[in-house]
Amino acid sequence: MVLALDFIGVTKRFPVAGKREPFTAVEKLSFHVGAGEIVAVVGPSGCGKSTILNMVAGLDGPTEGEVRIGGERVTGPTRHVGFMLQKDLLLPWRTIVANVEFGLESRAIARAERRERAMRELERCRLADFAHHYPHQLSGGMRQRAALARTLAVEPDIVLLDEPFSALDAQTKMILQESFATTIAETGITTVLITHDLSEAVLMSDRVVVLSERPGRLVEELPIDLPGRGDPMGRGRMPRAHDYIDHLFNTLHLAERAA
Amino acid sequence: MSVNVLDADAASGRTRRRLAAANASLAQMAPDIALTLAIAVVVLGAWQFGPPLLGVPRYIIPTFGDCLAEFGRMVAQESLGRHFLATLWVSVVGFALGSAFGAAFGYALGLSAVWERAISPYLLTLQIAPKVAFAPLFIMWFGYTAWPKLLVTLLIVFFPILVNVLQSMKTVDRDLVNLARAYNMSRAAIFWKIEFPSSMPALMAGLRIGATLAVIGVTVGEFVGGNVGLGFLITYGEGQANTAMVFNAIILLTVIGIALYVAVAAIEKRLLHYIPRATH
Numbered sequence: 031m032v033l034a035l036d037f038i039g040v041t042k043r044f045p046v047a048g049k050r051e052p053f054t055a056v057e058k059l060s061f062h063v064g065a066g067e068i069v070a071v072v073g074p075s076g077c078g079k080s081t082i083l084n085m086v087a088g089l090d091g092p093t094e095g096e097v098r099i100g101g102e103r104v105t106g107p108t109r110h111v112g113f114m115l116q117k118d119l120l121l122p123w124r125t126i127v128a129n130v131e132f133g134l135e136s137r138a139i140a141r142a143e144r145r146e147r148a149m150r151e152l153e154r155c156r157l158a159d160f161a162h163h164y165p166h167q168l169s170g171g172m173r174q175r176a177a178l179a180r181t182l183a184v185e186p187d188i189v190l191l192d193e194p195f196s197a198l199d200a201q202t203k204m205i206l207q208e209s210f211a212t213t214i215a216e217t218g219i220t221t222v223l224i225t226h227d228l229s230e231a232v233l234m235s236d237r238v239v240v241l242s243e244r245p246g247r248l249v250e251e252l253p254i255d256l257p258g259r260g261d262p263m264g265r266g267r268m269p270r271a272h273d274y275i276d277h278l279f280n281t282l283h284l285a286e287r288a289a
Numbered sequence: 290m291s292v293n294v295l296d297a298d299a300a301s302g303r304t305r306r307r308l309a310a311a312n313a314s315l316a317q318m319a320p321d322i323a324l325t326l327a328i329a330v331v332v333l334g335a336w337q338f339g340p341p342l343l344g345v346p347r348y349i350i351p352t353f354g355d356c357l358a359e360f361g362r363m364v365a366q367e368s369l370g371r372h373f374l375a376t377l378w379v380s381v382v383g384f385a386l387g388s389a390f391g392a393a394f395g396y397a398l399g400l401s402a403v404w405e406r407a408i409s410p411y412l413l414t415l416q417i418a419p420k421v422a423f424a425p426l427f428i429m430w431f432g433y434t435a436w437p438k439l440l441v442t443l444l445i446v447f448f449p450i451l452v453n454v455l456q457s458m459k460t461v462d463r464d465l466v467n468l469a470r471a472y473n474m475s476r477a478a479i480f481w482k483i484e485f486p487s488s489m490p491a492l493m494a495g496l497r498i499g500a501t502l503a504v505i506g507v508t509v510g511e512f513v514g515g516n517v518g519l520g521f522l523i524t525y526g527e528g529q530a531n532t533a534m535v536f537n538a539i540i541l542l543t544v545i546g547i548a549l550y551v552a553v554a555a556i557e558k559r560l561l562h563y564i565p566r567a568t569h
Contacts, residue, residue, distance in 0.1 A: 087471045107473050119468050123486045123563045133472045135482070166565045184472065 032220055033100035033110060033187040035063040035086065040095035042081050054245035055081040058095070061239050061248060063188075068214065068221040068259065070231035072278065073241030073249075079224045081246075083192050086222065087111050099188060109137070112186030116193045118177040120165040126176050127152060127161040133184040151179040154213060171202040178210060188220045196226060207234060207262045215260030228282075232274045233262035240281050250281055351533035356540075359533035367522070367534075373541055376507055376519040379435060380545050383442025384503035388496055390443065391450030396488075398451075399458025400480065412451070420445040421509040428514040438510030438518070445506040450495035457491030458484060490564065493557040500549040504542050519545075 040059045043052040056078035063069045071079060084090040085097050088107040097104045099111070112133070120129045130148035139147075152158045155175040165173055174194060181189060194210070195203045211234055214221055225231050231238045232254055240250040254274055258264045265271050337353040339345075347355055363369040398405040420441060427437035461484050469479045511520025519538040526534030 084467075087467075089467055089470055107471050109473065111471065113468075113471060115464060117464060119462075119465055121465070121483070121486070123489070132469075132482070136472050136474045136478060164563045166563065 032065040032218055034065045034067075035188055035220060035222065036098040036101075037061050037082075038095050038098065040085065040092045040097060042078065042085065042090070043093045056241075056246040059241075059246060059248055060095075061251065063220055063222060065220055066218050067237065068223060068235045070223045070225055070235035070238045071241065072225060072228060072231045072238060072282070073246060074243045074282065075226070076244045077241040078244065078246035079241070080192065082222075083113060083190050083224060086188065086190055087113050109184065110187040111190065112181035112184055112188070113190040113192065114177050114181045114194050116197050118165070118170075118173040120173055120176060120180075122165050125162050125164055126157060126168070129165065129176060130180045130183050133180055137184075148179070148183055151183045152176075154182070154216070155179040155209070169202075170198055171206050174198065174206060175209065178213065182213070182217065182219075186219065188222070189214070190222050190224070192224045193226060194223075195230065204263065210234075211260050211262050228278045229266070229271075229275050230262075231278065232256075232271055233265045234259070238274075238278060240278065252278065252281075348530050348532050351536060356533045356536050359531070360537050363522075363534060363537060369522075369537075372518055372522055375435075375517045376511065376542065377545055379438045379442060379507045379510070379518070380503045380549065383439050383506060384446050384499060384549060386439070387443040387446025387503070388450050388499055391447040391495065391499070392454050392492060394447075395451040395454025395492075396458065396480075396485070399455050399484070399488075405455070412448075416448045416452070420448075420506070424509050424513040427510075433515045435515075437514055438507050441510040442503050442506030445502045446499040449498040449502065450492070453491045453495030453498075454488055457488035461487045490561060493553070493561060496553045497550065497557070500553045501546055503549060504546040508542055 037059050041057050042055045044055060046053045059082075061069070071082065073079065081090070085092055086099070086104065088104045088111065091105070099108065120126070121132065124132070127145065127148050130151055131144045134144045134147065149158065149161065152161050155178055157172060157175055157179060160168060160172065160176075165176070168176065177194075191210075195206055198206060207230060223231065223234055235254055236259060237254060238252040239248065240252065241247065242249050252274065256265055256268060256271060256274075333353050340347070340350040340352055351359070360369075398408060423444065424437060424441050427440050431437050431440075465483050465487070466479055469483050474482065507518065508520040508523070511518035512524055515521055519542050522538040523535050526532070526538065
């Protein structure tokens, strides 16, 4: 099943110790992510990206408004959502396959089936040969692929990727963007890609949501009208992709801020 | 099926790698062992021939030979084996109980911020109080039995383990806990799958410290009361101006401490195999 995600007038405030004014992370945020769509969220640092992630994952509720998954209001962690951070969050004491099984352990699934599903995901992420290695024996890129396998093993309807490539070197990053895009295209899962990297946003998504500086408000929604979503490298060679990137660059006033 | 084959492959691969690593490290260690042994020969030689050369009497520093002779006499006439085993037994049991209680309290307080705040001033007080000073008190309470020694040992081992475990519970990666929460895991599952294994390195570090402290607890307990154990032999030897006996008892206490430490280190190496070790 593939589900849509909606933010409807979402505001999130946090109380600040020793201050009467609460801290507003995001304000009156509304946007829609269609079923099977990949939407990239970009914005300056501190625009409330991790707050957005926590609210979709059901770890934190909005102060005002609501977050809906498949039309249903999110009130706590659900089995619909898988998320992945910049850190791979692999448990160092578990082998890679046991790490992939981790998300399945809170569900009523027999051990043998768990192992089977984990191996299938590792196959898909081309890590089957490393199933019985420990995380410290793998490179950063492989560990991030293992994290994707863990995320997909729970068969989520929505995947949240929070800067999954930002800790990797430039070449590994390109290879991994390609491999993630292919995998996500295969599964057809609704995806929210939170990123700092404007070209990554353009190359990997169907639409880019631009947020303002704190508190995060919606500045622009930019549909990316390019073919080949499953192939970021191919998209990168299209001149129009660079027009989109330039446009985002201007929207975020990066040139003025650097001056 | 393919999974089982992979398992077997990985297992035999691991064994091969481990064997290869063992051989390599033995080869590397050979010069180190030779050097260590050479130092031992020099020290023992200095001990044997130094004091007589400098005119130090044997009731101040008995030579290595004197200590060996006294060791034989202690085995034959003072039932050294019985004293040694008594001390060993209290060390091991006291260490095990102190560790178990320390870890249990550490995890319990780590799970409850309220209780941790409520109890920590008392814990700090108890931690600062010199545990060995409790020994006479315990003798007044429990008489000349094994209990006072066991209690002092337990108490002295308890705190470093509690503090280490509690600290590690407070520094567990929040993102890992959130990941587990997002997967709908229960509080108990989060503890057993994330927090407990995360705290392992800190627990093992606490156990190492505890292993070295356990012997101190037993020794003080035996100083103060009773007529058995290596600590008792030290006070007995002192009364008779039998310096060699005191030397021997100290050496045997050290042997017990080393044995405990080595056992903990071996368990740690097995449990924490997944942490890449720095190579020099």
